[in-house]
Amino acid sequence: MDGAVHARDLKTGDRSWRFAPPGDSNPEAADLVVQAGSEGWTYVTSAQTRGLYALDGSGKLHWHREAPLTTVYPRGKVLLCVTRPEGGVEYRRTVHALDARSGKELWSHPADVFGIGKNPSTRMAVALRYDTAELTGLRLSDGHPLWTVPTGLDPGEQIVDEALAGTALLSGDGRTVILQLSLANGSFAALDAGSGKTLWRGRPAAVQQLNPFGTTLFTTASPPVGADFTAGRGPLTAYSLRSGHRLWRTAGLGKGLSLVLAARAGLVLLGITGGSHPGLYGYALSGGKLVWSLPYEGDTPSVPWTAASSGNRTWVSSGTALLCLKQADA
Numbered sequence: 001m002d003g004a005v006h007a008r009d010l011k012t013g014d015r016s017w018r019f020a021p022p023g024d025s026n027p028e029a030a031d032l033v034v035q036a037g038s039e040g041w042t043y044v045t046s047a048q049t050r051g052l053y054a055l056d057g058s059g060k061l062h063w064h065r066e067a068p069l070t071t072v073y074p075r076g077k078v079l080l081c082v083t084r085p086e087g088g089v090e091y092r093r094t095v096h097a098l099d100a101r102s103g104k105e106l107w108s109h110p111a112d113v114f115g116i117g118k119n120p121s122t123r124m125a126v127a128l129r130y131d132t133a134e135l136t137g138l139r140l141s142d143g144h145p146l147w148t149v150p151t152g153l154d155p156g157e158q159i160v161d162e163a164l165a166g167t168a169l170l171s172g173d174g175r176t177v178i179l180q181l182s183l184a185n186g187s188f189a190a191l192d193a194g195s196g197k198t199l200w201r202g203r204p205a206a207v208q209q210l211n212p213f214g215t216t217l218f219t220t221a222s223p224p225v226g227a228d229f230t231a232g233r234g235p236l237t238a239y240s241l242r243s244g245h246r247l248w249r250t251a252g253l254g255k256g257l258s259l260v261l262a263a264r265a266g267l268v269l270l271g272i273t274g275g276s277h278p279g280l281y282g283y284a285l286s287g288g289k290l291v292w293s294l295p296y297e298g299d300t301p302s303v304p305w306t307a308a309s310s311g312n313r314t315w316v317s318s319g320t321a322l323l324c325l326k327q328a329d330a
Contacts, residue, residue, distance in 0.1 A: 003027040005034055005044055007059060010310075017059025021049045037074030037100055045070060052081075054103060063103040074100060076122040078140050082115065091158040092130050097143060107143035111136075114161045117168030117177070124193065126177055128165035131155060135168065135179060137196060147196035151181065171212040176241050178210050178217060190217070190244060200244030206234065213263035216285075217241045220258040220270070236260070236270060238288060248288035261307035262314050265327045267291060271305025271316060273298070280305070280316060280323075296323070 004020040004027060019042075020027055027048060035043045040057025045067060052067035073080040079098040084090065093115050096108035112130040120126070124146060125138045133153040137146040153161055160183060167180035170193060177191040186207040190199045202208075208219040221234030233255060238247040256275025260268060263285060270281040279295040298305070298318025307316045312327040 003029040003031055005032055005042070005055075007042070019044065019053070019055055019059055019061070021046050021051055021053060022061075022064075024049055033071075035072050035074050037079070038076055041074070041100065043072050043074050043079060043100075045072060052103075054079075054100070062101070065103055073116075073120050073125075075120055075140060076100070078106065078122070079103075080116075080120055080125055080140065082113075091162045095125070095127060095138070095143075097140065106141075109138060109143050113165065114158075115165030117170060117179075118166050119170055121170050121174045123174055124170070126168040126170065126179075126193075128153075128161060128168065129155075133161055135177075135191075135196070137177075137193065146194075149191070149196040149198075151179070153181070167210065169210060169212055171241055172214060176212065178212055180207070180210060183207060186222075190241065199242060202239070202244065204237075208234075208237075209259060211260040212241055213260070213268075215241050216247065216263065218260040218263070218268060220253065220260060223257065236268070236283060236288065238268075250283065250288050250290070257304055259304055261305055261316060262309055264309060264314070269307065269314065269316075269325075271307070271318070273304045273318060274301055280325075296321075 004018050006018050007016040009016055031046055031048045033045045037043055042055045044053045050066055050068040051064050053064045054062050056062055069086055070081050070083045077100050079100040081096050083094050091114055092112040095113055097106045099106055113127040114130050117126040124140055127136050127138055129136055133151055133155040134148050135151050136148040139146055164180050169178040175193050177193050179189050181187045181189055186204040188202045188210060192199055207222040209222050211218045217239040219237045235250045235252055237249045254275055256272045258270055258272050261271050262269040266285050268283045268285055272278050278297045281293045282291045284291055298321045300319025303319040305316055305318045307314055314325045316323050
């Protein structure tokens with residue numbers, strides 16, 4: 001397959017449309033980055049053409065604009081854009097928002113940031129300020145800061161703070177923010193998304209992958225800094241998202257990168273990459289008991305599992321391998 005964007009019918013796999021940027025009919029395989037928007041719209045960025053392209057559900061190009069080194073987050077009527085400067089190493093980022101249908105700029109945030117959390121909602125985004133390393137909640141409709149709170153981080157630690165900026169996570173209901181506070185000791189905090197007030201802090205013995213699903217925060221071990229990508233060890237742990245109460249903890253998962261992929265139908269889906277037991281594992285949402293396992297080594301062992309869910313199906317991928325899991329009928 002070429003480096004263009006291909007849309008396929010979810011049921012049949014038939015190709016619905018193909019897109020390549022004007023003037024670049026055969027883009028390189030790694031050039032285009034695709035983000036799905038609402039109502040079938042798709043947003044494509046290209047490093048080669050330095051452009052941002054907006055396509056409707058039929059693949060028709062509605063607008064494009066220059067957007068070099070920009071990451072986009074489609075959120076309903078708003079397209080959130082985070083841009084880094086060109087040339088050299090620079091940790092500053094700018095944030096602005098476009099109308100998702102017309103491409104017209106709606107607002108820009110006056111302060112530079114290290115970055116934003118990777119899953120802004122349709123109501124707000126969470127950004128780590130460059131000058132103060134404070135965490136601020138930005139209202140997506142107009143960019144207004146809803147709150148700004150200190151994190152205890154040192155803005156002089158630029159590499160560290162840039163990495164931590166991307167760890168800010170919003171819960172699915174938009175009520176809670178989870179932020180990694182250290183890459184050394186694993187401490188993290190849960191904040192109220194409405195006020196920025198700290199609800200509780202976690203202090204695990206090692207850095208964790210943080211995964212809020214529903215009313216629960218799931219954590220698994222991250223590989224130690226400088227260690228092999230799949231060297232993470234430790235249990236799968238579940239906390240009450242709002243109170244911090246530990247609900248359950250499994251036995252150690254052994255060597256391998258363990259990622260929580262989904263939590264639905266009473267199960268927590270875990271993907272393990274590398275190690276001696278790679279594959280997919282289903283744990284009971286209540287109690288954490290292992291319900292089933294599917295040993296599976298992806299086509300590319302160094303690529304972690306990812307997942308997307310729709311209806312009663314969950315699609316999971318590791319490298320070029322794609323599996324579809326169907327929820328059992330009640």
